[in-house]
Amino acid sequence: MEKKPFIKISRLRKTLDGVEILKGIDLAIHKGEIMAVIGASGAGKSVSLKCITGLFQPDSGAVFIGGRDITGMGMRELNKVRSGFGVLFQSGALFDSLNVYHNVAFPLKEKTRLKDSEIAKRVTKALSDVHLKDVEEKYPAELSGGMKKRVALARAIISNPDIIFFDEPTTGLDPVLKQSIHELIIENHQRHGFTGLIISHEIPDIFDVADRVAMLCDGKIIFCGKPDEIVRSQIPEVKSFIHIRDCGKYSWDTSWNDSMGAEGGIKRELDKEG
Amino acid sequence: MLGQIIFKPVGGWFLRYLRDLGGSGIFLLNSLYYSFTPPYKWKLIIRQIWFIGYMSLGVILMTGAFTGMVLAIQLFYVLRKFGAESLLGPGVALSLVRELGPVFTALMVTGRGGSALTAEIGIMKISEQIDSLYIMALNPYKYIITPNFIAALICFPLLTAIFDVTGIYGGYLVGVKLLGLSSGVYFEEMKGFVERADLLIGLYKSLSFALIISWVCCYKGFFLGKGSSGFGARAVSKATTDAVVMSSVVVLIWDYVLGSYFI
Numbered sequence: 001m002e003k004k005p006f007i008k009i010s011r012l013r014k015t016l017d018g019v020e021i022l023k024g025i026d027l028a029i030h031k032g033e034i035m036a037v038i039g040a041s042g043a044g045k046s047v048s049l050k051c052i053t054g055l056f057q058p059d060s061g062a063v064f065i066g067g068r069d070i071t072g073m074g075m076r077e078l079n080k081v082r083s084g085f086g087v088l089f090q091s092g093a094l095f096d097s098l099n100v101y102h103n104v105a106f107p108l109k110e111k112t113r114l115k116d117s118e119i120a121k122r123v124t125k126a127l128s129d130v131h132l133k134d135v136e137e138k139y140p141a142e143l144s145g146g147m148k149k150r151v152a153l154a155r156a157i158i159s160n161p162d163i164i165f166f167d168e169p170t171t172g173l174d175p176v177l178k179q180s181i182h183e184l185i186i187e188n189h190q191r192h193g194f195t196g197l198i199i200s201h202e203i204p205d206i207f208d209v210a211d212r213v214a215m216l217c218d219g220k221i222i223f224c225g226k227p228d229e230i231v232r233s234q235i236p237e238v239k240s241f242i243h244i245r246d247c248g249k250y251s252w253d254t255s256w257n258d259s260m261g262a263e264g265g266i267k268r269e270l271d272k273e274g
Numbered sequence: 275m276l277g278q279i280i281f282k283p284v285g286g287w288f289l290r291y292l293r294d295l296g297g298s299g300i301f302l303l304n305s306l307y308y309s310f311t312p313p314y315k316w317k318l319i320i321r322q323i324w325f326i327g328y329m330s331l332g333v334i335l336m337t338g339a340f341t342g343m344v345l346a347i348q349l350f351y352v353l354r355k356f357g358a359e360s361l362l363g364p365g366v367a368l369s370l371v372r373e374l375g376p377v378f379t380a381l382m383v384t385g386r387g388g389s390a391l392t393a394e395i396g397i398m399k400i401s402e403q404i405d406s407l408y409i410m411a412l413n414p415y416k417y418i419i420t421p422n423f424i425a426a427l428i429c430f431p432l433l434t435a436i437f438d439v440t441g442i443y444g445g446y447l448v449g450v451k452l453l454g455l456s457s458g459v460y461f462e463e464m465k466g467f468v469e470r471a472d473l474l475i476g477l478y479k480s481l482s483f484a485l486i487i488s489w490v491c492c493y494k495g496f497f498l499g500k501g502s503s504g505f506g507a508r509a510v511s512k513a514t515t516d517a518v519v520m521s522s523v524v525v526l527i528w529d530y531v532l533g534s535y536f537i
Binding site for chain 2: 050053054055075078079080082083085087089090091093094095096106107110111165
């Protein structure tokens, strides 16, 4: 019998300023799974994430989380569902006026009745989970881009959410930092076992993080499958987006020529040659 | 054809205007509802009282003093023509308490605090800090909007009172020390002319201005990106300018409405 999905998106449609962004998205994510949604800029990735988290009200369709449709829910009910959410925004979305400690402690301070000493312990643990130390007193403006993402990840995991949404978590970071953020996601997923939805266009790196990958193109999901399946896909839009001749262990049609993908491929070849 | 060219854009603009108007009305109702229902975020309220109230003291003292001084010079010039210089004190006091105190305080705080408020909330909007509050299942109104409403409602009457007193002493400096009016006449006549109702009018005006300014400035920041201004630094700058201009205009219009009602 097929497993019941934890997050199910059904025929989701959304129009913004007269432009139809989402044209009927269907997607199912199982509990404990990490799903990556890839797609070109403007494909509707962030809008779909906002619909899934309830920030946008879709024009039609449904978003089931834990079996309950959140579209059309009142704020009180929606907040109950959201209390199981964690989000790592593209910009980190840390509160400028709070230092790192208070940023990370914020969900616990505002949503629980834990004692300060317990909160302090959990903040230290969350920061060590993202390999940060001695930054508690710093303010977001004093942190580098990578550190901000780590602090945001610590804030997302501190309340042990069932689901964590990652909105382009590595945008604007150098390759080393990208790798480290991806490793942190994997490490914390193994530790906490959350269900993850990652919006990304980091190809092929995201294939190491995600259990399954869905590709969004022109407001529709045109592919959904395992990472090694997407690189073998013959769907023209998928092929042209991936732009890769050599994806390391995700190798595929190497005869396919593409100038954008050549650079990455050549670099990997050079690395192999040593 | 003509309908497509003229009526479609005009109709579209009108519908957008109505939608924004309705949206801002709902925003005001939500803000007031959450301002008067617990729990209160006292730390944030005190921080905003410090920002709106304490940080505006300098500009209020300065403008209050000079407004009183200018008023005294101009009134003295007019009153001398009628041989009624002794009415300088009541003239200065009534003008300040009923009219200039609340209006100038509102305009000064809009320029200093209102613009900063819109910019701060707007930046929180574009950096997804407001979205992150929603997703943490927390109410952004409680954290961002209501502390400003409550702080403004507390600070505006106090700042207006400080403006009035400073202005009256500014008028005293000019009228008594510079133009040679008797100090006793200046203050004694005031007692007879300035009534409790005048003070209450000033209080009502300052409270309503507090509401208008926090409403407009918070709304402009909170709904940044609505319309054609986009969603970046330019949108923040446009929202800030719009907030200051709109607050100032609405304050002056509302001042006229209240002035007509209370006359």
